[in-house]
Amino acid sequence: MPLTDDKHDSGILVASPSKSTKTNCWSCGEMRAAHFCQTCGKVQPPAPVDYFAFFGLPYHLNLDGPQLEREFYSLSRHLHPDVNAVRTPQEQEWSLQQSSSLNDAYRTLKDPIARTEYLLRLQGVHLEEQSTAATEEARRSGKAKKQVVPPDLLEEVFELNMQLEEARMNKKMGEPDRSLERELHDQKKHLQEKQDGLMQDLHRAWNDWDAVIDSTDSALEDDRGAVLQRMMDVLNQRAYVRNLLRDIDEVLE
Numbered sequence: 001m002p003l004t005d006d007k008h009d010s011g012i013l014v015a016s017p018s019k020s021t022k023t024n025c026w027s028c029g030e031m032r033a034a035h036f037c038q039t040c041g042k043v044q045p046p047a048p049v050d051y052f053a054f055f056g057l058p059y060h061l062n063l064d065g066p067q068l069e070r071e072f073y074s075l076s077r078h079l080h081p082d083v084n085a086v087r088t089p090q091e092q093e094w095s096l097q098q099s100s101s102l103n104d105a106y107r108t109l110k111d112p113i114a115r116t117e118y119l120l121r122l123q124g125v126h127l128e129e130q131s132t133a134a135t136e137e138a139r140r141s142g143k144a145k146k147q148v149v150p151p152d153l154l155e156e157v158f159e160l161n162m163q164l165e166e167a168r169m170n171k172k173m174g175e176p177d178r179s180l181e182r183e184l185h186d187q188k189k190h191l192q193e194k195q196d197g198l199m200q201d202l203h204r205a206w207n208d209w210d211a212v213i214d215s216t217d218s219a220l221e222d223d224r225g226a227v228l229q230r231m232m233d234v235l236n237q238r239a240y241v242r243n244l245l246r247d248i249d250e251v252l253e
């Protein structure tokens, strides 16, 4: 389901991937778009939809960024509470809710990682607890992060953690070890390359996912779980590597 082709501000026609509904405007009774009426311009009661449906998008992970941005600004203009300033308190409230959903949806969908994580959540997949909040909490409390080392990284992580430990100790004692620091610089470069590779893996998984979404072929449909699993693995590795990079930076500061 493409974004609506209406040449003007679309408001995005009411149509969600799960159900297509034709709803009339509460005010003028005309066919309306999801968020505001295309005839009278009145903001409509918010419907509980996910972020993809909010933008009238299919559940694709490859996404036209510039088009999303245009839709965002177009909707912003119509939904902003100031635009509706002369209207009733009820419309004001709808406007605020719609604007807030719009901002959340846009922020999430425009970011490749947030978009992928969001789609995984919609599919009922839960990522390891590797959020920034969990990381910060672990540092504050001094407790080890409850982070599962991705199997692919086990070996190098073990080695790296020893080096980090040593480097931290050296730093505390004010006795820098230049060769150890050089090794950590090398590790950092290696991990950055790994990070780039993971992004490529993720994009490949996106393509496979989009093919599953577009397919009516049940053979492809069977791949759904496998693709989700791959994306989850990549994101977990990526989060883990990101934390390692941050740890290295801290030690090398």
Ligand SMILES: [Zn+2]
Binding pocket: 025, 026, 027, 028, 029, 030, 032, 037, 038, 039, 040, 041, 042
């Ligand atoms: Zn209307």
